[in-house]
Amino acid sequence: MIVQSIKLACSNCNLRELCMPLALNEEELQKLDDLVTIRRKIPRGETLYRNGERFSALYAIRTGFFKTTVAAADGRDQVTGFQMAGEVIGLDGIVSDQHTCDAVALEDAEVCSMNFDLLEDLSREITALQRHVHKVMSREIVRENGVMLFLGSMHADERLAGFLLNLVQRLHVRGFSQSELILRMTREEIGSYLGLKLETISRTFSKFVEQDIIEVKQRHVRILNADALRLIVNNQGCHTT
């Protein structure tokens, strides 16, 4: 757990548009910079926080890729999300002052730590920041609603197609390709997130490859036919069998 006291500056951060999309004046930006003072590096495989740990801060991801998981009483666990640069994690800890899931770096990562008490103080002063915090939390609720729809009423190929489209869309917003991506997680982690076994993920990938919808070389995926994926998600992909 490496904590560095490097002075950061939201005002200069190229992720601000994603992370803090606000129209702030000079003074407000300065206060924001004062809030986000600590940067933490999380090597691949290490946790940013764990279930049961005391909650004190939200984290804005600067670089890297995370998964969050919740554990059942008997040890089974479920991936609840994958998070990338510009996204905020740690919201689960607010309600009970304890984190209720684990956040694990899937590649070397760097996060900006935002002390939550200070964030609350500041968001009482800066209306736009208050609104932003509310939107970040609401967005997470809506995202989870979408996952529930996937898990509760979609087939394996629909889930995986939607997953790929979602990933590539988020990467595209960050300036990456619309059609190529590198998976930072294993088949097993994808499976856990989608409520499927790793073998099913592998088979479904193979099926998509056979249909010339994607190319797969290990973690490297190229989308050849995004429309086909969209049709599959919308359950109109039956005739393509």
Place this chain on the structure above:
Amino acid sequence: MIVQSIKLACSNCNLRELCMPLALNEEELQKLDDLVTIRRKIPRGETLYRNGERFSALYAIRTGFFKTTVAAADGRDQVTGFQMAGEVIGLDGIVSDQHTCDAVALEDAEVCSMNFDLLEDLSREITALQRHVHKVMSREIVRENGVMLFLGSMHADERLAGFLLNLVQRLHVRGFSQSELILRMTREEIGSYLGLKLETISRTFSKFVEQDIIEVKQRHVRILNADALRLIVNNQGCHTT
């Protein structure tokens, strides 16, 4: 859509402990009362809000019972939650100023409408209220994490057992029995929530009845052996087959 301008008073509300568990002074309570001025009655079967509708307020449920659903592009829909008195709904609308799910009353209901802009204004003034809003949203995120765990990695009997325990626990907090409950929703709605078909719900109920874990008379359920349900959820109920 019946809107009444009845003057309400949080200060007198017997649900305040659930809905707004705050230590507020006289003046703050008065401001809260000013915020919550509109009460809406929603007859059974009607919607409080719909996907696509403009978002303007959160709703605190005074009486009655709701379900929320999200719809897929092809029409399939998924129940994302059941909400009862003292719970707050509408959080999904904050992020995009539009609701992204439907909220349907499963029995005649009454809600207190809280204009969200005013709520934000007030929560900048009252620290305890700000904190409370954050906790309500975080609680919803954590709840949905739990549902994802259910949907993603549990069997039919585990899901239903967990569902019953959760319902009865929430009812108990509200002063109802720990062992008896009346289901306000159909088997199909339970099934949708749990990612199962209504026949599976029915069969699993029957299985629990045969094992003397519960009694079922239509919507009326009596829990005879809560420990057995807990064992099932924790995946230690195998030997009871």
Place this chain on the structure above:
DNA sequence: CGACACCTTGAAGAGGTTCAAGAAATGTGG
């Protein structure tokens, strides 16, 4: 009382899982 929505149960079927084996990639230490 009749119409309708809801629930139960059986039998057949499908989608995904489990088990197993081997291949490919990745990392480690000499």
Place this chain on the structure above:
DNA sequence: CCACATTTCTTGAACCTCTTCAAGGTGTCG
């Protein structure tokens, strides 16, 4: 830099849970 161990991925075959389809039963409300 190569050999070896380990992790990850793919694919096949058998199996199982849940779904689908179907029919009949129960409760409710005008």
